[in-house]
Amino acid sequence: MKTLLKQLTETFGPSGYEENVRTLVYAEVKPLADEIKVDALGNLIVRKRPSKVTKDTKKIMVAAHMDEIGLMASYIDEHGFVRFSSIGGVFGRYTPGGRVRFLNGVAGVIGHDRLEKMNETPALDKMYIDVGATSRKDCPVKVGDVAAFDRPFTEMGNRFAAKSMDDRVGVLVAIETLRALRSTPHDVYFVFTTQEEVGLRGATTSAFGVDPDLGIAVDVTAAADTPNAPKMEMKLGAGPCIKFQDSGMIADPRVVQWMIRTAEKNKLPYQREVLLFGSTDARAMQLTRAGVPAGCLSIPTRYVHSPSEIVDFADVQNSVKLLTAMLRAKVDLGE
Numbered sequence: 207m208k209t210l211l212k213q214l215t216e217t218f219g220p221s222g223y224e225e226n227v228r229t230l231v232y233a234e235v236k237p238l239a240d241e242i243k244v245d246a247l248g249n250l251i252v253r254k255r256p257s258k259v260t261k262d263t264k265k266i267m268v269a270a271h272m273d274e275i276g277l278m279a280s281y282i283d284e285h286g287f288v289r290f291s292s293i294g295g296v297f298g299r300y301t302p303g304g305r306v307r308f309l310n311g312v313a314g315v316i317g318h319d320r321l322e323k324m325n326e327t328p329a330l331d332k333m334y335i336d337v338g339a340t341s342r343k344d345c346p347v348k349v350g351d352v353a354a355f356d357r358p359f360t361e362m363g364n365r366f367a368a369k370s371m372d373d374r375v376g377v378l379v380a381i382e383t384l385r386a387l388r389s390t391p392h393d394v395y396f397v398f399t400t401q402e403e404v405g406l407r408g409a410t411t412s413a414f415g416v417d418p419d420l421g422i423a424v425d426v427t428a429a430a431d432t433p434n435a436p437k438m439e440m441k442l443g444a445g446p447c448i449k450f451q452d453s454g455m456i457a458d459p460r461v462v463q464w465m466i467r468t469a470e471k472n473k474l475p476y477q478r479e480v481l482l483f484g485s486t487d488a489r490a491m492q493l494t495r496a497g498v499p500a501g502c503l504s505i506p507t508r509y510v511h512s513p514s515e516i517v518d519f520a521d522v523q524n525s526v527k528l529l530t531a532m533l534r535a536k537v538d539l540g541e
């Protein structure tokens with residue numbers, strides 16, 4: 207599981223350019239799936255059929271996004287410095303001095319213009335990527351080329367730091383759940399979505415196509431257990447987070463209770479999550495067609511959208527256990 211998480215986080219796949227991640231996920235799920243397809247937006251849709259169809263069989267969509275935030279070259283100046291636009295929520299405070307890697311293999315370092323005040327955080331339009339070029343002519347990058355943060359996966363005891371834990375850790379949880387599930391009374395669609403970071407675009411089209419009875423997103427949430435963090439409950443090592451709300455959705459209370467009951471019945475730790483910002487693919491599933499009851503299982507993560515996002519391995523393992531338990535039994539919505 208650790209090796210796969212390392213592979214997933216060290217693969218480059220900014221929104222719209224998820225191909226390398228998809229290839230890796232495809233190889234893992236191929237032997238476990240009853241049906242696999244890739245749709246027009248690049249979503250990888252993996253179906254696990256019910257062992258037996260009964261009146262309790264539900265069509266459940268589990269979504270984890272393959273894409274990560276990134277940068278796109280927007281202008282090359284006469285000295286070969288590359289200005290860029292952002293793909294998703296790239297924060298200026300996490301970027302200067304960082305390394306990036308273009309999909310064509312070119313490495314770059316992020317620098318910035320002269321600052322008015324030494325301690326200010328430069329805006330993204332005051333930054334550039336230095337790729338070692340000396341002119342526009344010898345610059346190995348063209349306008350439209352795409353890059354992502356470049357950082358190795360690092361173990362720190364039972365915690366791991368990597369770029370793109372958001373949401374490769376969710377992708378890992380979905381793959382490992384499919385592996386652990388073996389059989390299910392439900393018709394489960396594991397959808398490895400695209401373009402989440404630019405507005406849940408892959409989940410929007412794939413949720414319409416799958417047309418599920420229930421939707422569960424697996425994504426990261428911000429752990430607030432660091433010095434002077436915003437006042438929120440989520441912390442590393444205290445179990446998967448069951449989302450009640452973020453800035454894009456109110457999780458369906460019936461789904462929330464199903465998740466909580468399953469955790470309690472299986473003696474798994476869990477945390478109650480109210481995230482004060484952000485959203486996930488669960489929002490897109492909830493709002494598809496005439497509406498779908500949806501919720502989100504979140505992995506608490508420090509420094510989300512930085513090049514070094516940290517998760518706790520126990521939370522990852524317990525997330526797999528919770529999702530597997532949810533999909534293995536009759537869905538109890540308390541109705």
Ligand code: CO
Pocket residue numbers: 372403511
């Ligand atoms: Co994100």
Ligand code: ZN
Pocket residue numbers: 271372373402425426
């Ligand atoms: Zn995410």
